[in-house]
Amino acid sequence: MRKTKVSNVVEHFHMKVLSGEEGLGREITVTDLSRPGLQLAGYFPHYASERIQLMGISEIEFFSTLSREVRLERMRLLMQDNTPCLCVSRNQDVAPEMIEVSNEKNIPILQSPLATTSLVSKLTNFLENKLAPTSTVHGVLTDIYGVGVLIMGSSGIGKSETALELVKRGHRLVADDAVEIRQTQQGQLIGSAPELIQHLLEIRGVGIINVMTMFGAGAVRNAKNIAMVVRLELWEEHKMYERLGLDEERFKLIDTEIPILTVPVRPGRNLAVIIEVAAMNFRLKRMGYNAAMTFSRRLTDTIEDVDSDIY
Structure with missing residues (x-):
């Protein structure tokens, strides 16, 4: 099975690592991406935890409406052992609870200036080439x-x-x-x-x-x-x-x-x-x-x- 590392994604797209630096060696084994809107709302059946989790404006703004306890709970469910990383588009700021869980589980949070749609397209093409x-x-x-x-x-x-x-x-x-x-x-x-x-x-x-x-x-x-x-x-x-x-x-x-x-x-x-x-x-x-x-x-x-x- 072909694989690549989170560090390769960071280097290729010049992303900023907000937290979880110790997890940059995590492996990515699938080309599909996940936008975890349903998971942030609390629905975790059929959650594809092995994919890169990508959060845009809608996900970040919805997350900010939750209480601190719920944020920590959802992040701990979202960041599982086989989750490679979490990417945030448009250089958005992230909640402290995301940083806290990221460092706790050594799962990197990456920040990109690209718009969400553009980031999805470029990431997919990159992973398809790497994992072909x-x-x-x-x-x-x-x-x-x-x-x-x-x-x-x-x-x-x-x-x-x-x-x-x-x-x-x-x-x-x-x-x-x-x-x-x-x-x-x-x-x-x-x-x-x-x-x-x-x-x-x-x-x-x-x-x-x-x-x-x-x-x-x-x-x-x-x-x-x-x-x-x-x-x-x-x-x-x-x-x-x-x-x-x-x-x-x-x-x-x-x-x-x-x-x-x-x-x-x-x-x-x-x-x-x-x-x-x-x-x-x-x-x-x-x-x-x-x-x-x-x-x-x-x-x-x-x-x-x-x-x-x-x-």
Whole structure:
């Protein structure tokens, strides 16, 4: 299970810690947020205590109408052992009872200048990125005409050399050898390179080169949505490879399926050009034009015309 810490939220959003500093190491394990209006009114069934508790103007003003005894009672019920923190929007002042219980239970109270709606949106996006399911695969990720293409295949088949040729043709490298992939809530797959090998490319016989230093900042990017996979494999004489492109094979990464093409490798084939054309063809399909389907319809129409002439 992916997790992050309250201290990361404080650092990312430059929040002010009002109390409970000893609890900044508390873990956040869910992306959902909670606005505890019902809980402040005394209704605690179905309370999602594991979420960040977010209080806006309505919650703070309602809390101020309660007596001191009720405030302490509600705060002690609100701040449970698995509650990561409590966030207050618009830099609002908080009641002394909130500070008291916060320090008692070491649950931080954070103050943000953002409006409540904006804070909800930004916090949710941040947590979705931090807690998204991840996986690491062996391959090369490139950005070809805006299409994220993950090149996979056995070690030594020529993935890095193909990526180098693609970079020379004006495309961009995202990651070589190890590609870290995270899946967003919308099912998108975002690939990036581990920090240690970012912008590096390994070419057998030459060694490791820094693509950004050699080709410029325009030859690399830090992350890219993965739209398709190209699998390189050694040419097998008697294997049937796709000739028309009518059947689309799918490949599952984490929980998302994306198109995959199998490209046979043998001397004389320019893999960079083939993958470049595959990316352009993928873009055309997304724009509504499928050359294989168009050809199939033309062929069917021609056969029907010939049959009608005969009979």
